[in-house]
Amino acid sequence: MTPEERLAETVRVEGRRVLATLIRTVGSLAVAEDAVQDAVLAALASWPRTGVPDDPRAWLTVTARRKAYDVLRREAARPAKEVAAGQDLPVLAPDPAEEVVEMEPESAVRDDLLRLLFTCCHPALRREAQVALALRTLAGLEVPAIARAFLVPEATMAKRLVRARQKIAAARIPYRVPSDAELPERLPAVLAVVHLIATEGHAPSTGDGVVRVDLETEALRLARLVAELMPGEPEVLSLLALLLLTQARRPARTDAGGRPVLLADQDRSRWDRAAIREGVARLAEAVRRSGGVAGPYQLQAHLAACHSTAPSWADTDWDRIVGLYDLVLTLGPNPAVALNRAVAVGHRDGPAAALAALDADPIRTHLWHAARADALTGLGWTADARAELVAAIELAPTAPDRRLLADRLAGL
Amino acid sequence: MALYAMMLYYPADEYWTTPGQIGFSEEYTEFGKAAADVIRGGKALHGPETATTITVVGGPGGDVVTTDGPYAEAKEVLGGFYLIEADDLDEATRWAAQIPAAWRGKVEVRPVFEMGTLPA
Numbered sequence: 001m002t003p004e005e006r007l008a009e010t011v012r013v014e015g016r017r018v019l020a021t022l023i024r025t026v027g028s029l030a031v032a033e034d035a036v037q038d039a040v041l042a043a044l045a046s047w048p049r050t051g052v053p054d055d056p057r058a059w060l061t062v063t064a065r066r067k068a069y070d071v072l073r074r075e076a077a078r079p080a081k082e083v084a085a086g087q088d089l090p091v092l093a094p095d096p097a098e099e100v101v102e103m104e105p106e107s108a109v110r111d112d113l114l115r116l117l118f119t120c121c122h123p124a125l126r127r128e129a130q131v132a133l134a135l136r137t138l139a140g141l142e143v144p145a146i147a148r149a150f151l152v153p154e155a156t157m158a159k160r161l162v163r164a165r166q167k168i169a170a171a172r173i174p175y176r177v178p179s180d181a182e183l184p185e186r187l188p189a190v191l192a193v194v195h196l197i198a199t200e201g202h203a204p205s206t207g208d209g210v211v212r213v214d215l216e217t218e219a220l221r222l223a224r225l226v227a228e229l230m231p232g233e234p235e236v237l238s239l240l241a242l243l244l245l246t247q248a249r250r251p252a253r254t255d256a257g258g259r260p261v262l263l264a265d266q267d268r269s270r271w272d273r274a275a276i277r278e279g280v281a282r283l284a285e286a287v288r289r290s291g292g293v294a295g296p297y298q299l300q301a302h303l304a305a306c307h308s309t310a311p312s313w314a315d316t317d318w319d320r321i322v323g324l325y326d327l328v329l330t331l332g333p334n335p336a337v338a339l340n341r342a343v344a345v346g347h348r349d350g351p352a353a354a355l356a357a358l359d360a361d362p363i364r365t366h367l368w369h370a371a372r373a374d375a376l377t378g379l380g381w382t383a384d385a386r387a388e389l390v391a392a393i394e395l396a397p398t399a400p401d402r403r404l405l406a407d408r409l410a411g412l
Numbered sequence: 413m414a415l416y417a418m419m420l421y422y423p424a425d426e427y428w429t430t431p432g433q434i435g436f437s438e439e440y441t442e443f444g445k446a447a448a449d450v451i452r453g454g455k456a457l458h459g460p461e462t463a464t465t466i467t468v469v470g471g472p473g474g475d476v477v478t479t480d481g482p483y484a485e486a487k488e489v490l491g492g493f494y495l496i497e498a499d500d501l502d503e504a505t506r507w508a509a510q511i512p513a514a515w516r517g518k519v520e521v522r523p524v525f526e527m528g529t530l531p532a
Binding site: 122124170171172173174176 | 414499500501502504505521522523
């Protein structure tokens with residue numbers, strides 16, 4: 001490995017740990033982020049000359065800390081009116097000469113990461129800012145990559161991140177893990193952010209791709225991190241299981257030409273068996289720990305497991321799937337779930353039952369029209385099915401969706 | 413410690429001076445007692461019908477335009493404020509949730525800008 005490759009590796013594996021610890025030490029997210037960035041630049045300049053240090057993480061930590069204290073010292077030296085609000089923190093910067101190269105114990109680093117996660121997902125930040133901050137600070141994605149992921153201009157994403165950091169500083173959003181009493185209301189935001197990143201990766205809302213591997217990978221990494229930090233939480237385990245079971249199908253979700261392949265038509269031998277095994281095991285653990293009360297992610301993980309462990313589309317346990325959808329719907333109205341339930345009813349009871357279930361649902365999306373086209377085809381009403389597919393193509397949001405629907409229309 | 417402004421908004425037709433409003437003063441007395449150690453200031457305001465909006469047109473020294481009424485007509489109107497000291501936003505939020513306006517209307521929490529500093 002070249003020094004540049006070692007650096008990239010260190011940043012990828014250790015970057016967020018270095019950052020999380022530094023935020024606690026210097027008390028400011030913005031200063032800590034800039035300092036880590038500066039330390040990486042310094043490494044880029046010196047490692048190719050001096051060689052990679054024995055402990056690259058320690059090197060980055062110490063350098064970043066020194067850079068952060070430099071900034072804070074300069075802030076303190078400037079006239080008061082120029083000092084940035086919320087950065088009125090340590091004036092007592094230690095002398096770098098006295099600095100001890102002492103790494104934080106593993107448990108402290110884990111706590112710091114957990115703090116960072118809860119700060120990013122604080123309810124005082126709007127969801128889009130929570131997601132952007134989590135991707136930037138915890139997944140280590142660069143601003144251009146986050147901007148691409150959410151299809152907004154880079155300047156817009158940069159501004160969004162700056163505003164979020166300013167609010168954290170000015171309003172003093174704490175860098176702290178919520179108490180056990182607060183946890184039930186705070187954990188869902190963390191899980192929602194991770195799930196949102198995964199969903200955007202699994203089924204991009206816009207763009208030309210069938211799947212965004214980068215977002216799916218980051219979401220899985222974050223889910224693993226949360227599961228590692230809070231091993232006892234059943235909903236955390238369930239979310240991890242859901243992601244594993246869903247992403248296991250990725251190799252079969254596109255054909256050689258990059259076109260989407262429906263679940264019914266996928267080559268199941270291409271599914272990632274190891275991921276499915278792990279997903280099933282995590283789900284079993286979640287069930288054990290949840291004491292008989294399944295949360296929303298557990299229900300979704302059960303659904304994913306039903307599909308990912310079925311030997312074939314025909315041998316899928318549709319009765320269980322309908323039952324699980326019924327349970328999900330007891331948690332509140334959910335148009336996407338109602339639609340999937342209607343489709344599952346069709347597989348269990350035939351196309352007439354699917355049609356009845358679909359017509360009871362007032363939400364008319366491209367997926368609804370496509371599902372209705374399937375039911376009509378099953379009943380032999382081809383002309384009506386065609387009309388539904390035409391309506392579906394008109395409403396479909398992405399090019400791959402439209403191509404898939406056009407293929408079905410051509411095949412009728 | 414940081415200072416937070418808590419701005420109390422009420423539905424325009426359930427303003428605290430609206431006749432027939434019950435329990436206001438009891439609820440505020442209770443909050444005042446509970447938060448005595450952290451309240452650094454605050455006042456209730458006369459209703460929006462007593463408001464006058466001033467604009468100086470054309471820069472300092474320009475024409476003073478006086479308009480009857482609040483700056484913005486809204487369904488929920490500012491009815492008062494507190495200045496409350498808290499360690500961080502979580503603590504400020506806990507206090508805000510105890511202000512009667514939080515269930516009678518809404519409470520907006522904002523960090524107070526310390527003079528002599530600029531935003532980051």
